[in-house]
Amino acid sequence: MIKGIILAVLAAGPASAQHVTDLDWPCVQRKQPQLSVAQVWTGPLPDSATEDLAKTPPIRDLARVIALRRTEMTEAERMIDTFAADHDTPDLTALFLATFDDVQRARDRVMTGITRYAHSQEALDARINEMRQQFATLTAAEPQDFDAIDKIEADLDWATRIFKDRQQALTYVCETPVILEQRAFALGRLIQAKLPE
8 A cells, every 4th residue: 555655646746757666665756776976076086095095084084074964064164174274186085985985874874764664654554454454343243342442443543643643754754865965965065176276
């Protein structure tokens, strides 16, 4: 049923032009499994030396801080400015790469969580359908067991409320990968702006 709801939502409005490629993906936003460096960076292409440099403690530590969503972009920009004052193009490219990797890992974790969330909703939907069948069976039985009917009705109401609350929360959860993509792009632009002419 959940997959049917998801497909119906995707078929409506502007999202109808998108092709559903992953039925485990519950979001209206198109699933893009991985970001690429080229999507957010037009500076020098990272090479193996850049990758090694990106693992050095000063670059690694700064990247971890500026990649965090709780770090305000104005603060990230200030830290990038300070770093750029005494570092060259290879260092700045390495900082971008380390930051990109951190954002990508955070995004991967979120997307895995979203898929788990969708599976949990499917399981809850199946449980709700079972309870509805049990309720119908109990109400059709003679004589009726009113205690059992009351219990299954309460359980069904509670499960349905949880399901609806989770569906509403999913709208916000689905925005997180997009927010992380935007952060990777914004940080790439800030770092790139500090590259020597």
